[in-house]
Amino acid sequence: MKRLVSGNEAIFQGAIRVGANYFAGYPISPTSEILQQAALYSEENPGFRFLQAEDEIAAAIATISASLAGAKAFTATSGPGFTLMQEALGWGHVVEAPCVFVNSMRVGPSTGMPTQPAQSDLLQVKAGTAGDVYPLAFYPNSVEECFRLTATAFNAAEESLSPVILLADAFLSHLYELVDLEGSTLHIVPRTKDPLGSGQRLFTGAAHDKMGNVKTSDPVNYREWLRELKDRHDRVAERYPFFEYLPCKNSETLLIAFGMTSRVVLALKDRFSIFRPIRIYPVLEKELEEVSQSYRHIIVVEGNDGQYASWVECALCQKVMKVSCLGGGFKLKWIQSQIEDGLKGVGR
Amino acid sequence: MDRSYKELLKLRRFPHTWCPGCGIGAVLKNVAMVMKELGWNYKNTVAVSGIGCSGRMSGYMNLDALHTPHGRPLTAAEAIKTVRSDLNVMVLSGDGDLASIGGNHLLHTSRRNPDITVFCNDNEIYGLTGGQAGPTTPQGTKTLTSPRGEHHSPLRLGRILTQQAPYFYARTTVYHLNHFKTCIREALLWKGFSFVDIISDCIELNGRRLGFKTAHQMFKWFDERFHIVEGERDQLQEDELGIAKAVVKEVPRPAEKEEVKPEIPMEGLKPFTLEELERFDGQEGRPIYMAYQGKVYDLSASPLFQGEKRMRCHLGGKDLTKDLDIAPHGEDLIFKFPLVGKME
Numbered sequence: 001m002k003r004l005v006s007g008n009e010a011i012f013q014g015a016i017r018v019g020a021n022y023f024a025g026y027p028i029s030p031t032s033e034i035l036q037q038a039a040l041y042s043e044e045n046p047g048f049r050f051l052q053a054e055d056e057i058a059a060a061i062a063t064i065s066a067s068l069a070g071a072k073a074f075t076a077t078s079g080p081g082f083t084l085m086q087e088a089l090g091w092g093h094v095v096e097a098p099c100v101f102v103n104s105m106r107v108g109p110s111t112g113m114p115t116q117p118a119q120s121d122l123l124q125v126k127a128g129t130a131g132d133v134y135p136l137a138f139y140p141n142s143v144e145e146c147f148r149l150t151a152t153a154f155n156a157a158e159e160s161l162s163p164v165i166l167l168a169d170a171f172l173s174h175l176y177e178l179v180d181l182e183g184s185t186l187h188i189v190p191r192t193k194d195p196l197g198s199g200q201r202l203f204t205g206a207a208h209d210k211m212g213n214v215k216t217s218d219p220v221n222y223r224e225w226l227r228e229l230k231d232r233h234d235r236v237a238e239r240y241p242f243f244e245y246l247p248c249k250n251s252e253t254l255l256i257a258f259g260m261t262s263r264v265v266l267a268l269k270d271r272f273s274i275f276r277p278i279r280i281y282p283v284l285e286k287e288l289e290e291v292s293q294s295y296r297h298i299i300v301v302e303g304n305d306g307q308y309a310s311w312v313e314c315a316l317c318q319k320v321m322k323v324s325c326l327g328g329g330f331k332l333k334w335i336q337s338q339i340e341d342g343l344k345g346v347g348r
Numbered sequence: 349m350d351r352s353y354k355e356l357l358k359l360r361r362f363p364h365t366w367c368p369g370c371g372i373g374a375v376l377k378n379v380a381m382v383m384k385e386l387g388w389n390y391k392n393t394v395a396v397s398g399i400g401c402s403g404r405m406s407g408y409m410n411l412d413a414l415h416t417p418h419g420r421p422l423t424a425a426e427a428i429k430t431v432r433s434d435l436n437v438m439v440l441s442g443d444g445d446l447a448s449i450g451g452n453h454l455l456h457t458s459r460r461n462p463d464i465t466v467f468c469n470d471n472e473i474y475g476l477t478g479g480q481a482g483p484t485t486p487q488g489t490k491t492l493t494s495p496r497g498e499h500h501s502p503l504r505l506g507r508i509l510t511q512q513a514p515y516f517y518a519r520t521t522v523y524h525l526n527h528f529k530t531c532i533r534e535a536l537l538w539k540g541f542s543f544v545d546i547i548s549d550c551i552e553l554n555g556r557r558l559g560f561k562t563a564h565q566m567f568k569w570f571d572e573r574f575h576i577v578e579g580e581r582d583q584l585q586e587d588e589l590g591i592a593k594a595v596v597k598e599v600p601r602p603a604e605k606e607e608v609k610p611e612i613p614m615e616g617l618k619p620f621t622l623e624e625l626e627r628f629d630g631q632e633g634r635p636i637y638m639a640y641q642g643k644v645y646d647l648s649a650s651p652l653f654q655g656e657k658r659m660r661c662h663l664g665g666k667d668l669t670k671d672l673d674i675a676p677h678g679e680d681l682i683f684k685f686p687l688v689g690k691m692e
């Protein structure tokens with residue numbers, strides 16, 4: 001049966017439906033509701049474990065450790081908390097812990113505008129931690145998709161043996177839509193890793209070989225290890241090349257938008273073609289290349305100062321136009337005028 | 349001598365990375381010996397370490413072991429124990445890792461009291477990074493970052509960890525071997541959070557600067573600084589080696605009281621209109637009256653109306669029924685005040 005559900009609730013329910021049984025978190029807008037739901041759920045379901053941690057560092061470490069202990073674990077936060085989680089995220093990649101980190105974005109840097117939506121943590125997803133990592137990240141734009149992509153994130157985590165990022169934004173977290181959660185079916189990838197307590201393995205953040213022997217001054221071993229990690233993530237990413245493409249016959253302009261900005265620019269679908277990446281990272285290079293060929297102009301509309309645009313430019317080896325919706329402002333009229341101005345500038 | 353404890357060590361990874369004479373080896377060995385006695389092994393035990401020379405310990409244990417980012421082993425151990433209550437979970441790490449960068453987790457994991465045991469190799473220095481002052485470095489000690497002597501007094505782990513029951517805090521040294529083993533055994537068997545503060549030596553990067561030529565000279569120094577106290581204790585002095593522990597006495601839960609609402613007869617009460625009520629607003633020395641569910645109360649004595657004569661949310665001289673129904677406090681708050689009339 002359809003009922004009104006918020007983005008945050010859909011994320012939580014999606015996690016429960018794929019078998020999540022551990023949550024650790026620290027209060028922060030706009031994901032506190034996920035923490036609260038987890039607290040209540042754990043009271044009613046003893047098999048589900050919950051930790052309100054003393055900070056996001058602990059929340060992240062607990063999520064990864066619970067995963068290694070055998071749980072399907074997740075955490076939820078926003079930009080400032082995500083920053084505190086970065087060291088743990090790097091560790092999670094090295095010790096190969098399948099788990100899900102939800103980051104619902106608000107305006108930064110620092111405390112910024114805590115209740116206003118933003119999309120400004122994309123670079124943090126890819127490059128927030130020390131060293132090279134290849135995280136998978138998905139970004140829904142509806143409540144229904146929050147539910148489904150949470151499940152996808154858990155599945156991709158099991159397959160890639162790594163923390164997978166589910167992005168959202170303050171708008172989406174608090175958006176209510178009519179959806180039928182109970183009636184939806186989800187694909188579930190079961191646990192892939194033997195839990196702690198079943199061997200003599202060392203799970204270490206230090207560089208190591210396949211036997212778990214620490215190898216902190218062996219470049220050959222390191223290179224092999226990193227290549228394998230990258231290959232595995234690429235293989236899993238290929239399974240989830242999610243995007244939405246709405247071509248508009250007479251348009252020479254392609255708008256690229258995702259999450260809440262894609263909801264706003266949807267109103268322009270009769271004038272411009274729209275491409276919405278759902279898998280945010282790794283960047284959908286092949287798909288972007290194919291689609292962009294038919295257009296003279298490419299405009300990335302996003303809630304930050306050109307983060308995704310810079311990835312598109314790299315992927316296409318060309319400059320693109322940027323519309324930066326900053327400080328929580330996502331008005332269609334304003335976006336439209338920015339697009340018009342931009343196109344005038346290049347002589348449409 | 350029984351050497352069977354060696355099956356608990358990853359001997360294939362030896363020689364280990366520690367300096368000759370370092371106290372960490374003694375910690376690893378003695379923990380393994382007691383584990384062997386207790387029948388703890390890879391089938392039922394997980395070891396967790398942070399970063400540091402001490403943090404290398406779990407990697408030499410022949411078990412599933414976790415080597416976390418710097419400062420985070422307590423959180424990891426707690427999460428593992430939460431998910432797998434059937435496993436014995438122990439932490440082996442250093443004072444810098446557990447008490448400085450991991451200090452916040454020390455406060456909160458100990459407060460939540462998971463059933464884990466922590467062995468802190470307390471060498472009073474940052475070993476791995478070359479000999480900087482740590483959280484437990486005694487005041488006046490010269491280190492790389494306190495070239496004229498450490499200015500600040502050290503963290504007193506024994507006090508922090510014995511503030512609220514239940515707790516288990518043991519202090520011992522790598523020199524007082526029998527005592528050391530007793531502490532390990534009792535800690536491993538303790539139900540709840542147990543912490544063993546093991547005074548240990550970093551001969552290379554602390555001892556030599558202090559003028560000691562051998563590890564053994566440092567051990568003798570430990571013997572001068574500390575003495576063993578026997579028997580049950582709930583606190584330890586800073587120069588005492590021993591075990592301080594406390595369990596919480598089960599406090600019987602008070603039987604839930606049935607809520608009795610005072611029954612007050614309405615007849616005979618002075619009737620008020622809303623306009624009349626509004627005059628009793630606390631201004632210019634007038635009393636403060638408020639209505640609730642048809643009754644008028646005198647709230648002049650309420651501390652919330654002193655000073656500015658105004659509560660955070662409610663103003664005097666008003667009907668409060670709606671406000672109170674959504675207020676964070678219960679309505680019983682208002683029944684405490686004198687009843688002076690009823691609403692018309």
Ligand SMILES: Cc1ncc(C[n+]2csc(CCOP(=O)(O)OP(=O)(O)O)c2C)c(N)n1
Binds near residue numbers: 441471475476
């Ligand atoms: C986030 C982070 N900061 C700093 C370091 C560098 N570091 C490695 S070990 C260490 C100190 C460890 O001290 P302690 O726990 O006392 O262990 P010891 O080496 O003395 O046994 C530091 C600061 C690090 N690895 N990670």
Ligand code: SF4
Binds near residue numbers: 366367369372401475
């Ligand atoms: S530096 Fe100090 S703590 Fe580290 S192994 Fe050497 S003696 Fe031990």
